[in-house]
Amino acid sequence: MKKLLVTAIFLFVLIYRQDGYAQSKLSIDNIRSVYLRNTGPIIANEEIKGYFSFYQSDKVDKHTNEYTLQILDENLNKVKSIKFTDSKNIVLLESSYNGSEIMFMFYDKDQKLLDYRVYAIDGKQKFNYQRPIDKKTQNYIAQAFSLNTEETQNKSLFGIPGRGFATAVPVRDGKQYTFEVNFYQTDKKKSWTYTPVDDQRMSQAQYLGHSDSVLIFEVLKKKKLMTNKMDSYLLGIYLHNGKKAFEFETDREKYNFYPMNIAKFKNTNQYMLMGLYYDKDDKVNKDKSLGLGVWVMNNQGKVITAKYNSWDGDISKYLKIDKRGRVDELGYLYFHRIIQTEGGKIFAIGEGYKRVVSALGVGLKVLQAAGGGVSSSPTTKIKITDMVLMEFNDQFEVKNAQIYDKNSNSIELMSGGDFMSAPLLATIIKYVYDGFDYAFSQTDQSHSTFSVGYTNYVRSKDYKGLTFNAISYYNNNITTDKINLKTSSSRMRILPAKTGSVMILEYFKKDKRIDMRLEKIN
């Protein structure tokens, strides 16, 4: 009867007077089940062009559900509702837009296959590609997709404007953990697959970008599954036939170089890689890094420029560095993103992390010792500290560095954590613990502006709760902003939005409703 009354009032409003309302937020009702990850941005050329929201809208029979794929534009206008029935065991993994088509990557648990569905912009399905996977690979994929990555970056599906879509999928082949790259054409049904021929026990590919002829990936390889030693390679694959264009290890210059991040130069076929560098003889696990290195390379795999900024030299002019290569108070730096602006400046967005004594770990050790045992619990924990924005000129020389304070978080480490190297710790914090406060960066197509978003928990007299903070570059100036995020919703997520805005997504469980709104950042 209550439902009836709600319906009644809704219709009553329709009956006796109809008004027009300006839309400031979007609500989607009748959500039967919700998983906020099922809503995500549709990205084209680094810009947010819209959003998809995928949810179960009805139950058709014992084995089948009706699903709705709600597509919104960048201003949250509902533009298409695609309804289809399918197995109750399908999961939407990712979506991407390539300028003329949208591809959705589904995983069908029943049929054990990845189903790539291509939709034209009129919302009609053009065709689909299916890739069967075995149980081992299925688990490996599930593991890979559960790892945290930035909202503005897909993990597996990448749109290539005017051509199609590339995918990089983790694959388990016997004892080998490897990957495969697929390319799906969208003007006609045609595809190729690249499978690495490698005797390494484990290799993971991360898509870096593409030129008009080559797809470029960073491949991390390990000889043994349990070793901490990882070698970094760059791999180029020809777009037209899926053959290897180049592959080489990133230690071939003066130092051992461990790229943390990569950025494509605008309007060229060149790439910039940034990361820590070590002496050739150093052990990454034990020795401190020498500084921050930058490589510029072309898509034939040739390193054109290599620049090394040392901690105790160039960088120490702007940041106070201790003997172990840590920034005073901040600890080590992990760089989340590098952005080259329209004007040629290069910004690296970093976040500090340091090892501190864990009262819990020490306490456990003491207790175990008193009982005659030996505790494997680490006695140190990780403290996530402040944000850092480093500016480089077009010669990759450090020109400025600014620290942005935030409240620190602590992460208790797993067994063996006491002995991990700084780069490995950063990887663990990012991918396993989702421990960094950095959320995402967004920029426009021309890179005339960018914003870096991160969260912070504030306990002040005026406000206690989560805040979303932004560091923005616009008109050659850097500005900061803060949005309080206290809400009555059951769950909330901040998503990237069109340049200069963020999207706030809230799920109200009691009302079975999702609210989305855009807020501009200053």
Next chain:
Amino acid sequence: MKSQFSTFCLIVLCTVYHCARSQQLNFYNPPDDDARKYTEWISATEKRYKQDLSSLTGRNKKFLVELYKERYERIKKMYDQNEIVGSAEATAYLQKLYSTIAQANPVLQPLETRIAFSRTWWPNASSMGEGTILFNIGLFHKLQNESQAAFVICHELAHLYLNHSNNSINRYVNTVTSDEFKKELKRINSSQYQQGQQLESLLTSLISGSRRHSREYEAEADSMALEWLKNTGFDVQHVLSCLQLLDSVDHDKYHINPPLNKLFHFSEYPFQEKWVKEEKSLFTAMAASTEEEAKKGMDSLKTHPDCKARIAKLQARVEQYRQPAGKPFVVNEQLFHKLQTEFDYEIIDYCYRTGNISRSLYYTLQLLQLQPHNAYLVTNTGRCLNELYTAQKEHVLSHRVDMPSPYNDNDYNTLLQFIQRLRLGDLAAFCYYFLKPYEQGFSTHEDFLHALIGSKANFNKPDEMKRWISVYNKQFPNGKYKF
């Protein structure tokens, strides 16, 4: 289509000409509402509400009470939020139009009608079903003559006379409380599968039934309105011109795309083309195809029949009733135009007062093209920019501006897109440089000074701000703003 376009151009030309003629209205101050009239309306509305409630009987009484209460509260809210125009002149004029119709049609006299202008911008008129008839100034300011306004009033009176609104409520309540409907709802609730689909189909049939009746009501109201209009001195020919105008009424009155690259270009702060650069939205094509698709299924969900169909139904009778003595203006032509001009400003002002800043700014910038040195329009541009600045700073901009949408007018979308691309510093700079040339000329206007001081504060010019605050305090020692 061609003739429609010509008519439209004629309307634009007439209104533009008239507006240019009315430039004597230099600084717009919203007229004072007649408090006595308000009290009278509210008590009459309340009295009618109580009467309606006491007349309710039967098994659906509880449900009907709920819906009548909802309607009453909605009307009361309009009064409380000053949506009803209460100026003595406008009210008296509308009343005069009504009484001219009622005198010629005695059947209307026992209806207890309360007719009022609503300050809302969208072109519409509505009969609430309990005696209240609202004529939106957003429609009135687009009409060409009194005969068209009289037809609109007759149409709404016909809804009231024929009890359409209450019939809709009763029919609806009878349907949803019927045993058959309840049984169907219960069946859907207990079904294990396809609940959503079944519920959707039930709702669609309910809505489409209600809309079908609604379209029938519209045709009935048109027909009866014509019968009443023919008894007056108004020209019945304008029934057709009014319906023709309604066909394109969703377009802006002035059809001007504000030249943002000129309005916001300053030598100290040059305009950046990227602010207005047209970008093909990812979903432009998708939205268009969705709209096309939606249109196919929308016919059964429309509340009003097509204007062309409405014209076709009335054309023969209009020819038959046409009299040489029928006049486009019967009550007061001069006042009709005066009110139209005032309503141009009232729409802008009301949008501003109710926080719809993007629309207020849009209409202001359009009018500013016709009256570039109008102090009110300059001031409103400044205060809208200040308001956008504050809202953006406090992250509540989404409450003050509409979002670009495929369903908006293209020119309005351009402004909305522009606002979306601006940063806080741009808004502050625009306001500062936009108002600066008018500092000396308009400083006798209190609202201008307030906007000017706000622009100095936002653009971080503390010395200039202090100087203008002292000017304000000197000129307006008991002013409405405190600094």
